[in-house]
Amino acid sequence: MTGSAPASLRAQIALTPIDFTDRTLPNGLRVLLVEDHRVPSVAINVGYRVGGKDDPPGRSGFAHLFEHLMFKGTANTAPETMDRLTEDVGGYNNAFTAEDITNYYEVVPSNHLQTLLWAEADRLAALRITQAHFVTEREVVIGEYDQRILAEPYGMLDEIVNREAYTLHPYKRGVIGDPQNLNAATLDDVVQFHATYYRPDNAVLVVVGDFDPDQANAWIDRYFGAIPQPAGSVPRITLVEPPQTAERTIGYRASNVPLPAIDYAYHIPAANTPDAAALDLAETILGAGKSSRLYRSLVYGKQLATSAYARADLREHPGLFEFSAILSRGSDVADARAALDAEIARLQAEAVGSSELDRAKTQIASSFVRGRQTYNGIALSLVRAAVERSDPGAVNTDLGRYLAVSAADVQRVAATYLRDANRTVVEYLPE
Amino acid sequence: MIERSTVPTPFATPPAPGAPRSATLPTPAERILPNGLRVIAFAQRSGPKALGVPLIAAALIVRGGGASETESEAGLCALTASLLTTGTTKATALEIAQQIDALGARLDASSGFDASVVSVNATTPVFRDAFALFRELQEPAFAPAEVERVRTKSIGDLGLTYSNPSALARLAANRVAYGASPYGHPLAGTAETLAGLTRDKIAAFHERWYRPDNAVLVIGGDIVPDEAFALVNAVFGDWRSPASALPAHLPAPAPPAAAKVVVIDKPDAGRTAIVAGRVAIARNSPDYYAGTVATAVLSGYSGRLNQEIRVKRGLSYGAGAQLVTRREPGMFLASTLVDHTKVPEAVGVVLETLRGLAQAPVAAAELVPRKETVTGAFYRGIETLDGIAATLGELALYDVPLAELGQYIARIAAIGPADVQRFAQTTIAADPFIVLVGNAKHFGDAIRAAHPGAVFIPYDELDLNRADLT
Numbered sequence: 001m002t003g004s005a006p007a008s009l010r011a012q013i014a015l016t017p018i019d020f021t022d023r024t025l026p027n028g029l030r031v032l033l034v035e036d037h038r039v040p041s042v043a044i045n046v047g048y049r050v051g052g053k054d055d056p057p058g059r060s061g062f063a064h065l066f067e068h069l070m071f072k073g074t075a076n077t078a079p080e081t082m083d084r085l086t087e088d089v090g091g092y093n094n095a096f097t098a099e100d101i102t103n104y105y106e107v108v109p110s111n112h113l114q115t116l117l118w119a120e121a122d123r124l125a126a127l128r129i130t131q132a133h134f135v136t137e138r139e140v141v142i143g144e145y146d147q148r149i150l151a152e153p154y155g156m157l158d159e160i161v162n163r164e165a166y167t168l169h170p171y172k173r174g175v176i177g178d179p180q181n182l183n184a185a186t187l188d189d190v191v192q193f194h195a196t197y198y199r200p201d202n203a204v205l206v207v208v209g210d211f212d213p214d215q216a217n218a219w220i221d222r223y224f225g226a227i228p229q230p231a232g233s234v235p236r237i238t239l240v241e242p243p244q245t246a247e248r249t250i251g252y253r254a255s256n257v258p259l260p261a262i263d264y265a266y267h268i269p270a271a272n273t274p275d276a277a278a279l280d281l282a283e284t285i286l287g288a289g290k291s292s293r294l295y296r297s298l299v300y301g302k303q304l305a306t307s308a309y310a311r312a313d314l315r316e317h318p319g320l321f322e323f324s325a326i327l328s329r330g331s332d333v334a335d336a337r338a339a340l341d342a343e344i345a346r347l348q349a350e351a352v353g354s355s356e357l358d359r360a361k362t363q364i365a366s367s368f369v370r371g372r373q374t375y376n377g378i379a380l381s382l383v384r385a386a387v388e389r390s391d392p393g394a395v396n397t398d399l400g401r402y403l404a405v406s407a408a409d410v411q412r413v414a415a416t417y418l419r420d421a422n423r424t425v426v427e428y429l430p431e
Numbered sequence: 432m433i434e435r436s437t438v439p440t441p442f443a444t445p446p447a448p449g450a451p452r453s454a455t456l457p458t459p460a461e462r463i464l465p466n467g468l469r470v471i472a473f474a475q476r477s478g479p480k481a482l483g484v485p486l487i488a489a490a491l492i493v494r495g496g497g498a499s500e501t502e503s504e505a506g507l508c509a510l511t512a513s514l515l516t517t518g519t520t521k522a523t524a525l526e527i528a529q530q531i532d533a534l535g536a537r538l539d540a541s542s543g544f545d546a547s548v549v550s551v552n553a554t555t556p557v558f559r560d561a562f563a564l565f566r567e568l569q570e571p572a573f574a575p576a577e578v579e580r581v582r583t584k585s586i587g588d589l590g591l592t593y594s595n596p597s598a599l600a601r602l603a604a605n606r607v608a609y610g611a612s613p614y615g616h617p618l619a620g621t622a623e624t625l626a627g628l629t630r631d632k633i634a635a636f637h638e639r640w641y642r643p644d645n646a647v648l649v650i651g652g653d654i655v656p657d658e659a660f661a662l663v664n665a666v667f668g669d670w671r672s673p674a675s676a677l678p679a680h681l682p683a684p685a686p687p688a689a690a691k692v693v694v695i696d697k698p699d700a701g702r703t704a705i706v707a708g709r710v711a712i713a714r715n716s717p718d719y720y721a722g723t724v725a726t727a728v729l730s731g732y733s734g735r736l737n738q739e740i741r742v743k744r745g746l747s748y749g750a751g752a753q754l755v756t757r758r759e760p761g762m763f764l765a766s767t768l769v770d771h772t773k774v775p776e777a778v779g780v781v782l783e784t785l786r787g788l789a790q791a792p793v794a795a796a797e798l799v800p801r802k803e804t805v806t807g808a809f810y811r812g813i814e815t816l817d818g819i820a821a822t823l824g825e826l827a828l829y830d831v832p833l834a835e836l837g838q839y840i841a842r843i844a845a846i847g848p849a850d851v852q853r854f855a856q857t858t859i860a861a862d863p864f865i866v867l868v869g870n871a872k873h874f875g876d877a878i879r880a881a882h883p884g885a886v887f888i889p890y891d892e893l894d895l896n897r898a899d900l901t
Contacts, residue, residue, distance in 0.1 A: 013554050016483050038481045040454040041810045076442055088733045088800055089448070090807015109807045111449040122442045210452055223442070290525060291532035300525065359533045362557065366535025369554050372484050373815045 012403070013365050017396040018378060021213065027229035028201025031220055032382050032392055034208040036375065041091075042110045042209030043375035046120050047103040047383035049204075050197035052175030053237055053317070059185055061141060061177015062193050064097040068137040069190070070104060071095075075126040077119070079133070082106065085119055097175055100316035101387045107376050110210035114219050120205070121223035124198060134187050142179045149176060153256050157263060157324070157428050164250050165265040165320055165424040169241040200227050202234045204386040208375040241267065241318060249425040259306065260333055261428040264323040264340065268417050271314035272389040277401040278409040279312040279321060279417070284360035285352055285410065286310035286323075286343065291359060293343050294325070303328055304336045316388045321417060333427055347414040351407035364402050451806070454840070456813070459823055459833045460656040467644025468667055471823050471833065472659035473651035475816065488552035488816035489562065489650040491569075492824040495640025497544040498613035498758075499680070502896070506620015507628055507636050510581060512542040514633065515549055517577040520570045524577060527564070536561040538568070544614050545758045546828050547640070552817060555653045559662065566666045571637065578630050586625050596697065596704035596868040597768055602895055604706045604866045607691055608762055611898035621895050642672040647827040652816040680758070691864045692885035693900065694878060695893055696871035703774045703869025707781050708764040711858050714756040714829035718858070720842045721850040722763070725859060726754040727801045728793055728851060729765065729784065734801065739784050740767050746777045758829060763859050771873035775881065778865060785863060788855035792848035805843050 021033045055062045073079040086093040091108035106116050149155040159174050166172035205224065207216060244267055269275055286293050287310030290300070294308035308325040323344075327336050352360075371377040378395075385394040457473040464470060477483030500507040516538055517524040531538050536553035538561075549568060553561035592598045602617050609615035620628070648667065650659045712718050729736050729752040740750040750767035765785060769777045793801075812818045826833050835842070867878070871887060878885050892901050 013485050013556055015485065016477075018482065019480075034482075035480050036482050037455075038476050039810050039814055040452045041807070041814070076444070083732065085445075087731060088804065090804040090809075090811070092811075107811065109803065109810060110452045113449075114446045115448055118442070118445050126442055210454075219446075226442070289532040290528035355533075362535040362554075363532060364535075366554050369484055369486050370552075372482060373486065375814070378482070 013369060013399070015368070015372075015396075015399055018372070018382070020382060020392065022392060025200065025221070025225050027225065027227055028199075029224050029227075030204045030386060031217075031224075032204065032206045032386060033213055033216060034206075034378055034382070035211060035213050036208060036378075037210050039375075040110045040210045041107060041375060042113045042207060042211055043105065043107045043379040044113070044116050044120060045103055045105045045206040045376070045379040045383040046124070047101050047204045047206070047387040048197060049100070049202050049234070049387050050102055051098050051100040052173065053099050053170040054197065055170065055173060055177075056189070056193065058181055059189060059193070060173045060181040061175075062185070062190070063102055064175055064177050065138060065141050065182065065190070066193060066198075067095045067097045067102050067104075068140060069129055069133060070123055070127065072128070072130075072133040072137065074122050074128050076122055082119060082123075085112070085115055099171055099175060101384065103380070103383055103387075105376060105379065113207070113211050113216060117207075117216075117219045118223050121227060124200065124203070124224075125227045127194065127198070129187065129191055129194065131187050134190055138182050138185070141177055142182060145176055145179055151256070153258055154261055154326070154428060156252070156254060157261065157426065160250065160252055160426050160428070161263055161265045161320070161322065161424065164248060164426065165267070166241055169239050169317065170237055171241075171315070171317065171319075195230070197234060199230050199234065200224060201229050204383055206379045206383045206386070208379040208382070237317070243267070244422050244424075247420045247423055247425065249427070251427045251429060253429050253431045255431050257428060257430040259329060260327045260430065262325050262327070262333060262336060262340070263426040263428065265424045265426070266321045266417050266419070266422050268312065268314070268319055268321045270316060270318050272391060275413050275416070276312075276314050277398070278405045278413040279314065280364065281357070281360050281402065281405050282347065282410050282414055283310045283312040283321070284363050285356060286347070288360070288363055293346075294323070294340075297343055298325055298336065298339050302335075302339055304331045304339055308340075333429075337425075344414065344418050348411065348418065351411050354407070357405075357407055357410070361403055361405075365399060368399050454810070456837045457651065457819060459651075459836065461833065462660050464643065464664055464668060466668065466670055467672060468663070468670065469647045469827065470660060470663045471647060471649045471827055472654075472656035473649075473819060473823065474655050475652050477653075483653065485555040485653050486552060486816055487555055487558040487650070487652040487654050488550065488820050489565065489648060490548055490550040490817075490820040490824050491565075492647045492649070492828050493547045493549075493641050494545070494645045494680070494828065495636070496542050496546045497616070497618040499640060499678070500636070502611065502616055503624060504628065504632065504636075505616040505624040505896070506585065506618070507632060508542045508547055509619055510578075510585060510625070510628055511633050511636050512540045512547045512549070513581045513585070514573055514577060515540040515568050515571050517581065518572040518574050519567050520572055521567060523574075527568075530564055531561075534561045534564070536564070538565065540568075542618070544618060548824065550817060550820065552652075558654070562662065562666055566670075569641065569670060573630050573634050573637075575630055578633065582625055582628065585619065586622050589619065589622060592619070596700045596702065597766065599695065599697075600704035600706045600766070600866050600868040601764070603693060603695055603868065603893075603900060604708055604762070604764065604864070606895065606898060606900050607693055607864045607866055608708060608710050614757070614759070614761075615898060617895050623896055638673060639678055642677070643667065643670045644672045645677055647824060649820040649824045649827070651820060692878065692882040693864070693866050694871050694875065694885055694887045695866070695868045695890055696875070696887055697868055697890040698870045698872065700771075700869045702768050703771050703867055703874065704766065704768050705774065705777055705781060706764055706766045706866045707778075707785065707863045708762050709858060709861070709863050710760050711754060711763040712756060713758060713760050714825070715831050716756070716760075718854055719756060721846050721854040722754050722756075722858065723805055724798070724802055724843060724846040725788065725851045725854045726752050726763065727805045728788060728797065731801075731804055735784050735788070736765055736767065736781065739780050740769075740777060744776070744780065746773045746780065750781070756829075765863075771870045774867060774869065774874035775877035778867070778878070779881075782863070782865075785855070785860045789852060789860035792852050795848070798848060798851070802843055802846070806840055809839055809843075
């Protein structure tokens, strides 16, 4: 085979829009439905607009702890009922907690939709929180902290980056939780947290797959519609992180560090702002795959690092653009930093070439397309857009935003945000 | 206990599931190219209320796997497959990786006992370029530096496998079930065999088995079959088989030996892995669906093994079963991982549970949901193009009519309690072998008493290169 398509055409993928209905129940629950009959299965996502940033002061880890308690039964069901209702019929379920969202999801054969809608409504309305479950799940969450943060090499890096990059905003506390805070919590604190955030007007229900919309809507009205809307409104974080005016450098030493690591974190705007797409492109150009600039320079070329990544961590509130590298044996931190700095300076000084920009767009477009293969992939993109960006329609406009980004846009966001005075540097070193 | 709110009436009891909804599965079409390559094409369903995804996937299934290598070459097919993406006569490993990035494509190679599989997927506008690269992978360079790199990594990975009692028990079970016949040796090889795999042997294995008249190419997604056939013909039409005749496949394995109990004494194991199993059925056996349902009755959280071992007795965190089907009869395996002191009791419960399935028919109330786990998993498996391609590829590999894709659900539905009981009697419960990997100090005497013929092998004397393990 010869004759590749011209480079500029490669990313021009025509995506059929996701055809979703969008309505809000009288109790405030937002409901997004996508009818699709490719396979007789269905994905259900319930996203709550609560995450690590909403943890009460001194109660870091509450949103995450809550995710665990949502599996421990209700007034009507035994613990782990969600597992039985999904795994026992050939499906699966799980949940995750991020800075801005806690999302619960199930995939089941489509004839089980009504049962799962009932079960999700049931755990929103009638969750049973006992002292015993509170204590055991708190231990599980602390165990997760011990495993992921303390035991894993570089486990503390994300915690340190967030803690040091933010001075005021609750993003500084991370998501997984602080064992001391969790141990100080009482059952009352937990019940209060649930009452504050687990309410229909703070949730988005997404159903994607093989169902009859009239029937599904009737079930949703019956089960979710019966849940009263509590009085008052949901508290929101209004704190604004003040602009950073000078570079901060933190050295951290730990025993389980096989090789030194470095991390740069720059403040960037929120996910629903116009520069977000160009920042995502910058991430791909710098850090995605073996064609990326960081791999070619730091890993393959100069062999200063064993791995090097860039990440545009776009959030509901202003997030971080991070660079991270794990050094190769014998390499010098100063050399690796100089090589990273050179790549940042290059992105600011020169416009990205058209084939490189096109490669990045193709990579992003391809992951968009793959995400649409499964019902849960579609449901997840909708729930995130609705909860984190208040814009479910973004699932149909995002690709166009990426394709419209120019080399000048990438150069501009690099110059605007990747400035020394706007960054926090963490050097994570062996003891 | 605190309950947040008064419970509204509709919530008190869960609604029952509705009747299963029907599905329209892809209808595959097939052709054989003049060079002998069998091509299977399928179009994804798209249209109103079926979102079209601009993606195309292909998988090349080569009928040459671990069963095609000799004992002393164990690991050869796995090493060959791993090397396919590490350089061709035209491009280095890094250049290939960069071309894949530029296309936003995915490229993968893997191997099993019966076949080696190379797969690709990419979005519609770039698929032709990705497919051309995929074709180029069939002309591998096997550069000496890459051979050494992959070999070193493969030998390193063995240590991880051997330190895991469950993984080691499966390797030993393979030997107990098949001895020196072609499914007996470890697919990943051993440190000794891997060390002896020269570049020339790898190239010869590739030359011998990777040929169009020994392969099936499945392609589908956002492409109609006629267009797919034309594309495959244009790209793979010049792929030539060597003049030599296609080598013959393995003979059927020896019939299962008499019941055996093998204990690998590994004092540093954290817990003891228990595997009970038997040589079972081939993929094209008429018993495939009965075996699949019987295994589902035993497996999963609510399956009998986990209920008996974990839920009722707390002997383990989990227990399950697996039916591995191949060209020649594969294995049925029941497995769990328990504290060393619980081994005698747990072995008894596993065997009793297997016998229980043979002794009495399964009640409908139990059978219906277990069958749902089978059909639900099937639907999840065909949600992606890669999943459909893999499913069709497996049917083709084992000479099962492709129409069975569309009949799968009906065939599972047709399995009744008598079918399950008969399969359990003939193939699951009759004289299973047992393999234990753990600290025998805690259970050795009890196992010797219950199974006088048990063979004990200290870990330091275990030799996976040998049919009898020592």
